[in-house]
Amino acid sequence: MTVDLVVRNCTVVTPAGRTPDAGVAVEDGTIVAVGRSDRLPEADRVLDGEGNVLVPGIVDCHIHNREPGLEYKEDWESATRAAAAGGVTTVVGMPNTDPVIDRPEHLELKFERGEASAHVDFQSYAVVTSENLDLISEIDEAGALGYKVFLGSTVGDVPPPSDGEILEAMEKIRETGKRLGFHEENGEIIDHYTEQFQSEGKNEPIDHSHSRPVVAEREAVERMVTFAEETGAKIHMFHVSSGSAAEAVARGKDRGVDVTAETTPHYLWFTEEVMREKGNVARVQPPIRDAEEQDRLWRVGIDDGAIDCIATDHAPHTPEEKKVDDPFGNTWDAISGFVGLETEVPAMLTFVDRGRFTMEEWVRRHSTNPARVWGMYPQKGSLQVGTDADFTVVDPDLEWTVDSADLHSKNCVTPFEDESFRGKAVATVVRGKVVARDGDVLGESGYGTRVDVDNE
Ligand SMILES: [Zn+2]
Numbered sequence: 001m002t003v004d005l006v007v008r009n010c011t012v013v014t015p016a017g018r019t020p021d022a023g024v025a026v027e028d029g030t031i032v033a034v035g036r037s038d039r040l041p042e043a044d045r046v047l048d049g050e051g052n053v054l055v056p057g058i059v060d061c062h063i064h065n066r067e068p069g070l071e072y073k074e075d076w077e078s079a080t081r082a083a084a085a086g087g088v089t090t091v092v093g094m095p096n097t098d099p100v101i102d103r104p105e106h107l108e109l110k111f112e113r114g115e116a117s118a119h120v121d122f123q124s125y126a127v128v129t130s131e132n133l134d135l136i137s138e139i140d141e142a143g144a145l146g147y148k149v150f151l152g153s154t155v156g157d158v159p160p161p162s163d164g165e166i167l168e169a170m171e172k173i174r175e176t177g178k179r180l181g182f183h184e185e186n187g188e189i190i191d192h193y194t195e196q197f198q199s200e201g202k203n204e205p206i207d208h209s210h211s212r213p214v215v216a217e218r219e220a221v222e223r224m225v226t227f228a229e230e231t232g233a234k235i236h237m238f239h240v241s242s243g244s245a246a247e248a249v250a251r252g253k254d255r256g257v258d259v260t261a262e263t264t265p266h267y268l269w270f271t272e273e274v275m276r277e278k279g280n281v282a283r284v285q286p287p288i289r290d291a292e293e294q295d296r297l298w299r300v301g302i303d304d305g306a307i308d309c310i311a312t313d314h315a316p317h318t319p320e321e322k323k324v325d326d327p328f329g330n331t332w333d334a335i336s337g338f339v340g341l342e343t344e345v346p347a348m349l350t351f352v353d354r355g356r357f358t359m360e361e362w363v364r365r366h367s368t369n370p371a372r373v374w375g376m377y378p379q380k381g382s383l384q385v386g387t388d389a390d391f392t393v394v395d396p397d398l399e400w401t402v403d404s405a406d407l408h409s410k411n412c413v414t415p416f417e418d419e420s421f422r423g424k425a426v427a428t429v430v431r432g433k434v435v436a437r438d439g440d441v442l443g444e445s446g447y448g449t450r451v452d453v454d455n456e
Contacts, residue, residue, distance in 0.1 A: 001041055001042070002041065002042045002043060002044060003025045003026060003027040003032055003033075003041050003042070003043045003044070004026050004027050004028065004043065004044055004045065004432055005025070005026040005043055005044070005045045005046075005047065005389075005429075005432050005434075006023060006024070006025045006026070006040050006041065006042075006043035006045075006046050006047070007023045007024050007026075007046075007047040007049055007054060007391070007393065007427075007429070008022075008023035008037035008040055008046065008047075008048065008049060009021065009023065009037050009048050009049045009050060009051060010022060010023050010037075010049030010051070010052055010053060010054035010393060011051070011052075011053050011054070012024070012034065012053075012054050012055075012383065013053055013054070013055050013359045013360060013363055014055070014056060014360070014363060014368075014382075014383055015360050015361075015363055015364035015368050016360075017360065018359065018360065019035070019036070021036060021037050021038075022034070022035055022036050022037060022054075023035075023037050023040055023049060023054065024040075024054065024383065024389065024391060025040045025041050025043065026389040026429075026432040027432075028432070029388065029389055029431035029432040029433075030385075030386055030387060030388060030389055030431075030432070031383060031384065031385050031386065031387055031388075031389045032385060033385065034383050034385065047393075047427065047434065049393055049427075052393050052394060052395045052396070052426060053359065053393065053394050053395075053396055054391055054392070054393050055359075055363045055367060055391065055392050055393075055394065056363060056367040056368065056380075056381055056382055056383050056390065056391055056392075057088075057089025057090060057367060057380065057381075057388075057390030057391050057392050057428075057429070057430065058086075058087050058088045058089060058090075058344075058345060058366050058367050058392050058425075059088070059089070059090045059091075059366070059367050059370040059371050059376070059380055059381050060083065060088045060090070060091050060092070060311050060312055060314070060341065060344065060370070061091075061092040061262065061309060061311050061370040061373070061374055062092065062094065062238055062239065062262060062264075062311035062312060062313050062314070063079060063083075063091045063092065063093055063094065063311075063312060063313075063314040063315075063340075063341065064093070064094045064096070064313075064314060064315040064316070064337065065079040065080070065091070065093040065094075065097075065114075065122075066079070066097060066316065067079075067093075067097065067110070067113050067114075068097050068098065068099065068106075068109055068110060068113055069097050069098025069099060070097060070098055071410075072318065072410075073316045073317055073318060073321075073410065073411055074316040074409055074410050074411065075113075075117065075410070076093075076113050076114045076116075076117045076118050076122070077117035077118070077119070077445050078408065078409050078410045079091065079093075079314065079316075079341065079409065080114075080117075080118040080119040080120045080122065080448055081119050081408045081409075081441050081445075082314075082339065082341040082342050082407060082408040082409045083119065083120045083341045083428075084119045084120050084408075084428050084430075084435040084436040084441050084443060085341075085342055085407075085408045085425075085428075085436050085439050085440075085441055086341045086342035086343070086344065086345055086425060086428075087345040087392040087394060087424075087425025087428050087436075088120060088341055088344070088345070088392075088428070089120050089121065089380075089390040089391070089392060089428060089429070089430045089435075090120060090121045090122065090123070090371075090376070090380050090390065090451060091120060091121075091122050091123075091341075092122065092123045092124065092125060092145055092374065093110065093114075093122060093123070093124045093125070094124075094125060094148065095124065095125050095126055095127040095148055095158075096127065096150070096158050097110065100127050100129075100158055101124060101125065101126045101127055101144075102126065102127050102128075102129055102131065102132045102135070103132060103135050103138075103139065104135070104138050104139055104141070104142035107124060107126055107139060107142045107143070107144055108142055110124050111124065111143070111450050114448065114450060115446070115448075115449060115450065116445075116446055117445045117446055118445070118446065118447070118448025118449070119430075119435055119436075119441060119443045119444075119445060119447060119448050120428070120430050120435060120443075120448045121380070121388075121390070121430060121431070121448050121449055121450070121451050122448055122449075122450060122451070123144075123145035123374070123376070123450060123451045123453065124144060124145060125144060125145060125146050125147060125148045125181065126139045126144040126146075126147055126148070127147070127148050127149070127150070127158055128147050128148070128149050128161060128166075128169045128173075128180070129158060129159060129160075129161055130159065130161045130162065130165055133161075133165060133168055133169055133172065136169065136172040136173060136176065137172070137175070137176060140176040140178060143450065143452070143453065144178070145178070145374050145375070145376075145451070145453055146178045146179045146180065146181060146236070146374055146375075147169070147173055147178060147179070147180045147181065148180070148181050148182070148183070148238070149161060149166060149169065149180065149181075149182050149183070150182075150183040151182055151183055151184055151185060151186065151187055151220050151224075152183065152185040152186060152187030152188075152190050152191075152216070152220075153187055153190070153191065160187055163223070163227075166224075166227060167227055167230070167231060170227055170228060170231040170233035170235075171231050171233070173233055173234075174231060174232055174233045174234070177375075178234070178375070179234040179235065179236050179260070179373065179374065179375075180233055180234070180235050180236070181235070181236035181237070181238050182220065182224055182235065182236070182237060182238060183238055183239075183285075184217055184220035184221050184224060184237050184238070184240075184245070185212060185216045185217050185220055185285065185286055186215075186216040186217075186219045186220045186223075189213065189215065189216040189219070190211065190212050190216050193210070193211040193212070193213065194211045194332075196211075197210070197211045198332055203330040203331055203332060204275075204328070204331060205275040205276070205279045205280050205282070205283060205327070205328060205331045205334075206272065206275040206276060207331060208275075208280075208283055208287065208331040208332070208334075208336075209272050209275055209287035209288065209289075210287075212285060212286055212287050214242045214244045214245070214289065214293060215244075216286075217240075217241060217242055217244070217245040217286050218242070218244040218245050218247075218248050221237055221240075221245050221248035221249060221252070222248050222251075222252075224237070224259075225248065225249075225251070225252035225255070225257050225259055228252070228257050228258065228259060229252075229255060229256075229257050232258075233258075234258040234260075235257070235258065235259050235260075236259070236260045236261065236262070236373060237249055237259065237260070237261040237262070238262060238311070238313070239262065239263065239264055239267075239286060239311070239313045240261045240262065240263045240267070240297070240301065240307060241263070241264075241267045241286040241287065241288065241289055241293075241297070242267075242286070242289045242293040242294075242296070242297060243289075243292075243293045243294070243295065243296020243297045243298075243299070243300055243301070244293060244296070246261070246263075246296065246297050246300040246301035246306045246307060247296070247300050247306070249261045249301075249306045249307070250300055250304065250305075250306040253306065260308045260309065260369075260373045261301075261306060261307050261308055261309070262307065262308065262309035262310065262311045262370070263297060263301055263302075263307045263309075263310065263311075264310070264311060264312055264313050264340065264344075265310065265312065265340065265343060265344050265347035265348065265416075266282075266284065266288060266313075266338075266340070266415065266416075267288060267289065267294065267297060268294070268297065268298065268302075268347070268351065269347055269416075269419070270282065270288045270415060271288065271289065271290055271291045271294050272287065272288050272289055272290050273291075274288055274415055275287075275288070278327060278415050278417075279327030279328040279329075280322065280323050280327050280328070280329070280331055280334035281322060281324060281327050281338065281413055281414070281415050281417075282338070282415035283322075283331060283334050283335070283336050283337075284313070284315075284336050284337055284338065285336040285337070298356070302356070302357060302361075302365075303357075307365070308365065308369045308370075308373055309365055309366070309369045309370040309373060310344065310348060310362075310365045310366045310370075311344075311370065312340030312341055312344045313337070313340065314339055314340040314341045314409075315336070315337025315338060315339070315340075316337070316338070316339050316409050316410060316411040316412075316413075317335050317337055317338070317411060317413065318411050318413075319411065319413055321334075321335045322334060322335060322338070322411075322413040323335075324413055338413055338414045338415060339407065339409045339411070339412055339413065339414050340414070340416075341409070342407050342408065342409075343402060343414065343416040343419075343421070344366075345366075345392070345394060345423070345424070345425050346400075346421035346422075346423050346424050346425075347416070347421060348362050348366060348423075349362070349394060349396050349421065349422065349423025349424070350421045350422050350423055352396065352423070353396065353422045353423060359396075367380075367381045367392075368381045368382065369381070374453075375453045376451050376453060379451065380451060388430075388431050389429060389431055389432040390429065390430055390431065391429050392425050392427070392428055392429070393425065393426050393427035393428075393429075394423060394424065394425050394426060395423065395424055395426045396422070396423045397422065397423070398422070398423060398424045398426070399420065399421070399422050400420070400421055400424060401418060401419070401420045401421075402414070402416045402417055402418060402419050402420075402421070403417070403418075404417050406439070408441065424439075426438055430443070430447070430448065433447060435447065
C-alpha cells in the first residue's frame with residue numbers, strides 16, 4: 001500500500017521511551033504506522049527527519065489568542081501561525097476576550113473565527129462568573145473544552161465569583177464531566193498590597209511582583225482544593241509560579257482530589273531578578289518568583305510530579321501597552337503578559353539538554369498530559385495508530401538566540417528576547433499536513449479545526 005506521508009529517519013520519543021531510526025506513516029490525516037524507518041510503507045510524500053527527534057504534537061492548553069474583540073493584540077490567525085512555527089499542533093484559547101466567552105453564542109463565535117483562520121487545531125475555555133451559573137450545561141453542549149474562573153482581578157477585568165458561587169459552579173461542572181481551571185491568586189491580598197504600594201510610591205517593576213506575594217497563590221490553591229474535595233469536581237491550576245503553590249497541589253493530590261496543574265517556561269527559566277534586568281517587559285500575573293521558590297517549583301513540581309503540564313500563558317500586548325520604550329517606568333502603567341508560543345519548545349529542549357529532565361518527561365508534560373487533563377487524549381497527545389497525525393520534529397542540537405523580529409505573532413514583546421536556546425522545532429505536522437518547516441509557516445489559514453470533545 002502507498003500512504004499519503006511518511007516521516008522517516010527520526011528518533012521517535014513518547015513518554016514510554018524512544019526508538020532510534022524510526023518514523024510515522026500517515027493516511028487521510030491519521031497515523032497508520034509507527035516504527036522502524038525500513039518497515040514503514042511506501043508514501044506519496046517522504047519527509048526525511050535527518051536524524052532529528054519526532055514527538056507527539058505539542059499541546060498548549062493556555063494561550064490568549066485575543067479574538068474576538070482584541071485583534072489589535074493578536075487573533076486566531078496570528079496566534080496559530082506562531083504555534084505552527086513554534087512546533088505546537090493544538091492550542092486552547094482563554095475566555096477573557098471581548099465579548100468574554102461566558103455564553104454559548106460567544107463560544108460559537110470564537111469557534112467560527114477559529115475555523116475561518118487557524119493554522120493548527122484549537123479549542124476554547126468558557127469563563128464562569130456570578131452571571132452565568134445557569135448557562136453551564138448549555139455552554140457544555142456548545143462544545144467548550146473546560147471552564148475557567150479568575151479568582152482575582154487580572155487582565156480583562158473579569159469580576160471573580162464569590163466562594164459560594166464557585167462551590168455551586170463546581171457542582172454544576174462536575175455534572176458535565178469537564179474540568180474547571182483557575183487563575184489562582186487571592187484577589188483581596190493582591191488588592192490590599194497593590195493599593196498600599198501605590199500609596200507609598202513603590203512603582204518599580206519588582207514592586208508589581210511583590211504586590212502579588214506567594215501566599216496569595218498558595219491560599220487560592222488550598223481553598224480551591226478544599227472546595228473540590230467537598231464537591232468532587234475536577235480542577236486545574238493554571239500557571240503555577242511557585243514551589244509553595246506546587247506543594248499545595250501535591251497535598252491536594254495526596255488527599256485524593258482530582259487536581260491537575262501546569263507551569264510555564266518563564267517561571268522555570270527566570271527568577272524575579274529579571275524584573276531588575278528587563279523591567280516591565282517581564283511583568284506577568286502571577287509574577288516570576290525568587291530563586292528559592294523556583295528551586296522548589298523544580299523539585300516538587302517537576303521532579304516529584306505535582307505539575308502535570310507545561311503551557312505558555314501566551315499573552316500578546318502591543319509595545320505601547322508593554323511600555324517597551326521605558327521598561328523601568330512606573331509599573332502600574334504597564335500591562336502583564338507576553339508571547340510564548342515560539343519559545344516554549346526551545347526552552348524545554350534547553351532544559352533537557354542541561355539534564356533538568358528527560359526528553360520522555362518533557363513529552364509527557366507538553367503533549368500527553370495536557371491532552372489527557374482536558375479530555376483530548378488519545379486523539380491528541382499520542383502517536384497511537386488511528387489517532388490524529390499530529391507531531392512535532394525537533395532538532396535538539398540547534399543553537400540559536402531569540403530575536404523577536406523573527407517571531408510570528410502580531411505583537412512579539414517577550415522577556416526571552418536575546419536568550420539563547422539549544423533546540424528548536426524543525427517541522428510541525430497537523431493531521432498529516434506539514435504546517436511549518438524550519439520556522440516557515442506553510443499551511444493555509446483556516447486548515448486548523450476545533451477539537452471535538454463531546455465524547456465524555
Ligand atoms: Zn493566562
